[in-house]
Amino acid sequence: MEKVRTIIEPPKATFLPDFGEIWRYRDLLMLLAWRDISARFRQSVVGYGWAVLRPLITSLIYTLVFSIFIRVETDAPYVIFAFAGLIPWMYFSQALMSVTGSIVGGGAMLTKVYFPRLVLPLATVAVGLVEVALQLVVLGGLMAWFRYVPGVQVIALPIFILIAVLTALAFGIWLTALNVKYRDVGMAVPFAIQIWMYLCPIVYPITMVPEKYRMLYALNPLVGVIEGFRWCLLGSAPPDWTMMAVSLTVLVVVLLAGMAWFKKVETTFADVI
Template identity: 70%
Template structure:
């Protein structure tokens, strides 16, 4: 009886700068799932309160922001300040955690990357999924806060999945740029936490966008997280609708970062194993 023919896998270099073979990523979805599950399970391993940190961190930060910016500075918002701050912190905390994780994903996965072939994009994608568990927990906390303030969500909540997806794509857009650069320049991973601290105050988290002078808003909107946070807050709280022109500018900026990031990642991914 003749033996069954062996399956042969042919590995070819990417055909172009912006080619994104999602079919190949889909074929390795089991690996993607296992890597994401591993990261989720180890996120708070040997931690006393575990996923309680997903609640404590934004609550404590929102409380400090409320004391400083609402009580001391008297920042005016159209919704109670604690839920205003918490709703702005949710996408930001997801973004900052995901960005940090994605930045180190290729270098951190070097042991696997140098031994077997798989689409390199799997490593950043696995990190992107980790923070979604914490984000889901924070949604429950925010709804509890809204109930305490007698502030029920409106119909806009139906658009929430769209803004979550935009938040994920924004983190991935910047992350794939940074993780590719971090392979060659390890200073990148050192600089990211510092840049995140600065970036936070360039976003409408602790202050409403109305506090930004009119003449600077077009430049301000180039920051992709401006549109994300404004849309996120509007969908959750149903407050004053965001400036859709500014949201559109933010989305276009995010799309530009995403396309160029994919292009650069695909260009240099064949060198990752050699450099690491």
């Protein structure tokens, strides 16, 4: 009988995570994502209705303030203008906070069993996509009410959803690695998100940003995402592709650098936690 030999080799020297290994642990990734999805609104009376109520009520408040009290001119009715901008922003903000706490929250698993540590942030960013789907359905109803029909550009919407996911992951993996050692990071993120919101064209159109500052403004990757959502759904002016290129460049740099940093420090997570 031929003997079976198992050869254990050190991981290849690369600055990026082993995505092949992550793929082999895809069942764990899906299990963790489903666990978080089912636990998100457990023992809640409204349940997943909160995924709809939060952006809807926020949009109505913004409409009252910025469409009646303070006149902000938009190409579409303000309520759907605000709602379309809030969908990617609420996904990003919630995902960023969840990813930041994912490694610390999974500390019990880290100290008992081996698995690629990047599975925890990846499972977390997938959870909010269920809420995005529900919110898009509600936005579709509002658009039907105002007789807005998306054009053919709506087929590009999944691309901007993917960019939103990558943006949350790019900044989140930096923060979750830092949060393991410095727990102040987790407490500072909600405050940073509040400031970040005003640097995004959510309550105002990008046309209100002076031309000379737009390239600087585009360093925020969410600018392109929010403008892309509105273009796909409301048929507004297409994004400035130069600004989009700047946003995507920043996103790629932050994502690659974050993955490299995460891989460098992930072996210390179990010891520090």
